[in-house]
Every structure is written in structure tokens, then in C-alpha cells.
Amino acid sequence: MTAKTNNIRLLVTGGGTGGHIFPIIAVTTEFKKLIPVAEPEIYFLGPANFGIDNLTQSGIKTVIIPAGKIPRYPTVAIFSEILKIIASLFLGALQMWRLMPDIVFSKGGFGGFSSVFAAWLFRIPVIIHESDAVPGLANRLCARFAKKIILSFPDENNIFPKNKTILAGNPVRSELLEASTKTVSANPSQRKILVVLGGSQGSQEINTTVLDILPELLHDMEVVHQCGENNFRDLSFESKIVLEKEPELEKYYHLRPFLKIEDLATVLEKADLIISRSGAGSIFEIAAMGKASILIPLESSAGGHQLKNAEIYTKTGAGIMLIGANAKSHLLYENIMTLLNDPERLKLMQEAAKKFATPNAAKVIAEEIIDTAGIKMTAEIPIKKNKVEPVKIEKQPVIKKKPEKIKQINIVKVKPEEHRQPEIQRFTALPASNGVRVRYAPSPTGMMHVGNFRTALYNYLFARKNNGVFYVRIEDTDQTRYVEGGMESILETLQVMGIKHDEGPFLQNKGIVQSGDFGPYIQSQRIDLYRSHANDLVLLS
Structure with missing residues (x-):
């Protein structure tokens, strides 16, 4: 029976590299296919790093929060990273409360930790996916917060609980899977095609090594080289110098900063041999295309995961691994030529790659997401266990009682209307805000502390939930304890933590400006306003 899936909401998260982003796209594509009746809402919550545009193009709404990472080596950057982690945890919880998804899928990396932790706080089920043979x-x-842990490689060291783990492989984008089933079209130049991939952001080491042997390679083959956006300009200039004596070879060298998915699919389809790093994403994409490869692991990768990935993959006979001194340019050239001149070995490597491939990984993960979230594929509307309806607060009418007798006492010699400010009149009618206006009123006697932040957060959330107005008013009347720069520090902290107020003082060009219809928003600047009201009260008493 077809599922009726109103308001299904999936939140995905992960670090900021292609190895995190592209599998997320593959999984969400399959997720949509499995829920055909209603378009599910899919959000990405994480850092604004590589690949965010790809998520948007895939119909995934992005909510950006900072992400901190604990450095592997002692460095002064640890202090800024700790601040980012704290901000990430606060903002992750805030956005999770706002979005309240049915389930969270994390692709790993510190970019996803705050989202996973926030989901656990709100008792939202979590599935994580570990791409590499050595978990990060x-x-x-x-x-420890996840319901299920899906793996790309076997957990040889029993790091995760057996009752939680599922071995499914790494998701590969559908465009590559479709290209892998096509018959390879003929190459007009009749030359072998070598494809060089340095990961989604390029590899300086591989780029330099290939450049050293570029003329020799181009005498025998065409080279398609993805070098990374940051390396493209320098490498383009350097390659022209290397080929200066043989400019006729330039037509066989195709240097690209980054290959879009449709271009990558075409290039991999035609490739005879691939040189690549050994991130899980690269390995499983090469395997899905059934191509022979030479893997050059990044030896400094966290936990040595690229080395372990390459070891597991090359043991199947699908590729060869070069590390350390064996990855020097002359040895790389020898291995390239040996493989391209041995069609039988290339064929065996291609067959081994296809056996290693997991083309259904994205679908398996999408099915696990549906199952864990409790999305029933029936005609009934699924019950959202994690949704909590807000309490509706009805605005009570204010009863105004007229004074029985008005007695004027001539204490003040001037008429009150002469001192009444025009701004006072605006208090009689509030702007469109459902009648909800909440205030955060910190004292600039030092930096913001946790209790202060909690007050600001609660008011901010309440205003947003009720479509109201959240404003800041600085209580600087305690001039004996006033700290120079305290006001700026408070406003900057609100800014960093992602709490945006609608009215009040704002930081602008290293100064403070006030915005709103009910200013001033600094208490010491309201003295004349209060004095005018005090005079009115005296006159009416």
C-alpha cells in the first residue's frame, strides 16, 4: 500500500568535505524515492564548508552553524576551536528544537557532533555512518548516542557495539551508478586515458608527483587531472612551463579544478586507470565504476584511516597501493606503464573492483532511516513522536479603571505637555507581533555568563515560537560597576551565538547603533522619558 507521509522531516549532518556531502546527497535521493507520495522536508545542519552548494541544488535546505575540531597536535588554535565547539553545541540545540525532525542521519566528522548530541537531548533517533576502516x-x-551505526568497512577491532552495527558500504551518487551500467564509448584519440583524482579538494603531493612525469605520460596517453580549486592557478602555470619544449602535448592534458558530477561520470566511464587518494568516497566511487586504480594514501590522515582503507581494498586485487618512497614520481610512472601495458591484469582488477562495490548502499541506509524513525509505509499518517505542540497562551484583556477624582498638585511649575516626548505616544500601539514582546536586559558590568545566556536564549526562542518581538535593552544604571566595553562584549556574544534580536542596540562598524520604534534602548538614555512620566503621575495624583 502506498504510504501517506505528511510532514516527514529528516535532518542530515556531517563534516565539510566531499566525502561527507556526496554520500548525504546519495542517501537523501534514495530516501525521497522510498517516500513517493509527499515530498519530505530535508534539512542539513552543520558547517558551511565544501559542497554546501551541492546540497542546495539537491533540494536540501541548509542551516549553517559553526563547528570546532579538537586539534591532534598542541597549538594556540585550540582556544578558538573550543569556543567554536561551545557555540556549536548551543546553536545545534537551538536549531534542533526549532526544526524537531523525525530522525537525524550523521555522516560523521566534528561538523555533525553538535547535531547528534542535540538530537539525543531531545530524544530524537540518530543513525550515524562511518565511511572509513578506522573510525574518527x-x-x-x-x-553512544546513536540507535544504529552503519559501516563501509568491517569493524575488525570491535570498536562499535555489534548489536548496533550494519555493514552496508559507502553511498555513491546515482549519476555515477548510472554511468557504470553504460557501454564504454570509443575514445577518438585511441590513447589510453589516465585519470588523476586528489579528493574533492585536491592533493598537493599527487599534483607535484604527476607534474614531474607529465611529459613522459603525455607521450603515451591522455591525462585528466582534477587538482583542486586552490591548486588550479599555480598548477596551470607550472604545467605550461613543464610542457614549454613540447607544446604539442598540451592537447592531451586536461587540467580541471573540480569535476562536476556529470563530467566525473563521463571521465570515469572512459578511464583505463585511476590515480587517487584512498578516502572511502574515492574508493567506493572507483569500485562502482569498475576501474583499476593506483592508491596513494594520505599518510597524515587521522588515525591512519586512508592507509587502512587502501590496505583492505588492494587486498581484493582491485588496485595497488604506493606509499612513502614507493610513491616517488619515477616509481609511479613505472607502475602506470606496467599496468596499462598488461590488459589481462587490468581486466582482473576491474572485475575485483566491481565485486567490492556496494551500489545499493544508499538505498539500504535510506531504508534503515525509515525503519528507525518509525515511518510506517501504510495509508495512515505517521505519528510524530518527537513533535510537541506549543501551549497556546490567550491574551487577557486589560481592565482600565478611571480614577474617581483627579486632583492637580502644582508641584511642577511647567506644563507636562511641554516636556512630553513624541516617542511616548508610540507605546499605545504595539507592532504586529501577536502581542508577544520579550526583553533581554543585561547589565554591562562584565562579560556575559551562562545564566545570562540562558535568559537570552529562552526569550529568543519564546519570541520566535510565537512570532513575536525579541528586543535588547541595556541596563547601565549601575554606573559604579560599569565596565568599559561590557556592552560591546554582550552584543558580540549574542551575535556569535546566533541569537538575533529585532530591536535594540546593534554592533555596526565597531560602534553601537540603536534600531526600533521604542528607543532609546540604553537605560541611562531614558532618564528624560521617565522624568516626564513621573511628572504626569504627580499631576494626576
Whole structure:
């Protein structure tokens, strides 16, 4: 029976590299296919790093929060990273409360930790996916909050609980899977095609090594080289110098900063041999295309995961691994030529790659997401266990009682209307805000502390939930304890933590400006306003 799936909401998260983003796109594509009746709402909550545009193009709404990462080596950057982690935890909880999804899927990396932790706080089920043979620290931490842990490689060291783990492989984008089933079209130049991939952001080491042997390679083959956006300009200039004596070879060298998915699918389809790093994403994409490869692991990768990935993959006969001194340019050239001149070995490597591939990984993960979220594929509307309807607060009428007798006492010699400010009249009618206006009124006697932040957060959330107005008013009347720069520090903290007020003082060009219809929003500047009202009260008493 077809599912009726109104308001299904999936939140995805993860670090900021192609190895995190592209599998997320593959999984959400399958997720949509499995829920055909209603378009589910899919959000990404994480840092604004590589690949965010790809998420948007895939119909995923992005909510950006900072992400901190604990450095592996002692560095002064640890202090800024700790601040980012704290901000990430606060903002992750805030956005999770706002979005309240049915389930969270994390692809790993510190970019996803705050979202996973926030989901656990709100008792929202979590599934995490570990791409590499050596799990990263973030996923080891997230595992204790997850309902299920999906793996790309076998858990040889029993790091995760057996009752939680599922071996499914790494998701591969549908465009590549479709290209892998096509018959390889003929190459007009009749030359072998070597494809060089340095990961989604390029590899300086691989780029330099290939450049050293570029003329020799181009005498025998065409080279398609994805070098990374940051390396493209320099490498383009350097390659022209290298080929200066043989400019006729330039037509066989195709240097690209980054290959879009449709271009990558075409290039991999035609490739005879691929040189690549050994991130899980690269390995499983090469395997899905059934191509022979030479893997050059990044030896400094966290936990040595690229080395372990390459070891597991090359043991199947699908590729060869070069590390350290064996990855020097002359040895790389020898291995390239040996493989391209041995069609039988290339064929065996291609067959081994296809056996290693997991083309259904994205679908398997999408099915696990549906199952864990309790989305029933029936005609009934699924019950949202994690949704909590807000309490509706009815605005009570204010009863105004006229004074029985008005007695004027001539204490003030001037007429009150002469001192009444025009701004006072605006208090009689509030702007469109459902009648909800909440205030955060900190004292600039130092930096904001946790209790202060909690007050600001609660008011901010209440205003947003009720479509109201959240404003800031600085209580600077205690001039004996006033701290110079305290006001700026408070406003900057609100800014960093993602709490945006509608009215009040704002930081602008290293100064403070006030915006709103009910200013001034600094208490010491309201003295004349209060004095005018005090005079009115005296006159009416």
C-alpha cells in the first residue's frame, strides 16, 4: 500500500568535505524515492564548508552553524576551536528544537557532533555512518548516542557495539551508478586515458608527483587531472612551463579544478586507470565504476584511516597501493606503464573492483532511516513522536479603571505637555507581533555568563515560537560597576551565538547603533522619558 507521509522531516549532518556531502546527497535521493507520495522536508545542519552548494541544488535546505575540531597536535588554535565547539553545541540545540525532525542521519566528522548530541537531548533517533576502516573521534563519540551505526568497512577491532552495527558500504551518487551500467564509448584519440583524482579538494603531493612525469605520460596517453580549486592557478602555470619544449602535448592534458558530477561520470566511464587518494568516497566511487586504480594514501590522515582503507581494498586485487618512497614520481610512472601495458591484469582488477562495490548502499541506509524513525509505509499518517505542540497562551484583556477624582498638585511649575516626548505616544500601539514582546536586559558590568545566556536564549526562542518581538535593552544604571566595553562584549556574544534580536542596540562598524520604534534602548538614555512620566503621575495624583 502506498504510504501517506505528511510532514516527514529528516535532518542530515556531517563534516565539510566531499566525502561527507556526496554520500548525504546519495542517501537523501534514495530516501525521497522510498517516500513517493509527499515530498519530505530535508534539512542539513552543520558547517558551511565544501559542497554546501551541492546540497542546495539537491533540494536540501541548509542551516549553517559553526563547528570546532579538537586539534591532534598542541597549538594556540585550540582556544578558538573550543569556543567554536561551545557555540556549536548551543546553536545545534537551538536549531534542533526549532526544526524537531523525525530522525537525524550523521555522516560523521566534528561538523555533525553538535547535531547528534542535540538530537539525543531531545530524544530524537540518530543513525550515524562511518565511511572509513578506522573510525574518527567524532563518530566514536556519537556512537553512544546513536540507535544504529552503519559501516563501509568491517569493524575488525570491535570498536562499535555489534548489536548496533550494519555493514552496508559507502553511498555513491546515482549519476555515477548510472554511468557504470553504460557501454564504454570509443575514445577518438585511441590513447589510453589516465585519470588523476586528489579528493574533492585536491592533493598537493599527487599534483607535484604527476607534474614531474607529465611529459613522459603525455607521450603515451591522455591525462585528466582534477587538482583542486586552490591548486588550479599555480598548477596551470607550472604545467605550461613543464610542457614549454613540447607544446604539442598540451592537447592531451586536461587540467580541471573540480569535476562536476556529470563530467566525473563521463571521465570515469572512459578511464583505463585511476590515480587517487584512498578516502572511502574515492574508493567506493572507483569500485562502482569498475576501474583499476593506483592508491596513494594520505599518510597524515587521522588515525591512519586512508592507509587502512587502501590496505583492505588492494587486498581484493582491485588496485595497488604506493606509499612513502614507493610513491616517488619515477616509481609511479613505472607502475602506470606496467599496468596499462598488461590488459589481462587490468581486466582482473576491474572485475575485483566491481565485486567490492556496494551500489545499493544508499538505498539500504535510506531504508534503515525509515525503519528507525518509525515511518510506517501504510495509508495512515505517521505519528510524530518527537513533535510537541506549543501551549497556546490567550491574551487577557486589560481592565482600565478611571480614577474617581483627579486632583492637580502644582508641584511642577511647567506644563507636562511641554516636556512630553513624541516617542511616548508610540507605546499605545504595539507592532504586529501577536502581542508577544520579550526583553533581554543585561547589565554591562562584565562579560556575559551562562545564566545570562540562558535568559537570552529562552526569550529568543519564546519570541520566535510565537512570532513575536525579541528586543535588547541595556541596563547601565549601575554606573559604579560599569565596565568599559561590557556592552560591546554582550552584543558580540549574542551575535556569535546566533541569537538575533529585532530591536535594540546593534554592533555596526565597531560602534553601537540603536534600531526600533521604542528607543532609546540604553537605560541611562531614558532618564528624560521617565522624568516626564513621573511628572504626569504627580499631576494626576
